[in-house]
Amino acid sequence: MGDSYADLIADRDLLMLQVHAQSASEVPEIREAMRGGYARIVTLAHELSGGTRDQVQYFMAMGLLCHLITALDLDSLDTPWARTLTTGMRHVPSTPRR
Numbered sequence: 001m002g003d004s005y006a007d008l009i010a011d012r013d014l015l016m017l018q019v020h021a022q023s024a025s026e027v028p029e030i031r032e033a034m035r036g037g038y039a040r041i042v043t044l045a046h047e048l049s050g051g052t053r054d055q056v057q058y059f060m061a062m063g064l065l066c067h068l069i070t071a072l073d074l075d076s077l078d079t080p081w082a083r084t085l086t087t088g089m090r091h092v093p094s095t096p097r098r
Contacts, residue, residue, distance in 0.1 A: 005063050009070050019071055065089065 009015045025031040046056045069075065069089060074082045 002059070002062070002066075006066060009067055015067070015071055018067070062089075 009018075021030055021034055025034055042056060042060060045051070045059055046053075049056065049059070051059065065085065066089060069086055074086050
């Protein structure tokens with residue numbers, strides 16, 4: 001599932017759409033759409049993985065970290081703080097996107 005998410009957020013347009021939606025969550029309709037989307041994602045991750053709530057929470061947290069790393073292009077920085085966030089993480093697509 002993690003590899004599939006890395007492939008998904010490699011689409012910069014989709015990634016930025018998600019970032020913008022999150023930043024506009026003060027708008028009730030956007031907030032409700034975001035909540036509904038996350039509810040479906042968490043439920044699906046739980047069903048597909050059979051993981052516990054703690055495991056799904058960890059998966060979601062790591063996915064959001066990948067999201068941040070990709071949005072800010074932290075892989076391109078060679079600084080201690082960026083390495084703290086990126087070490088051991090893989091956020092490049094497994095197949096090239098066009």
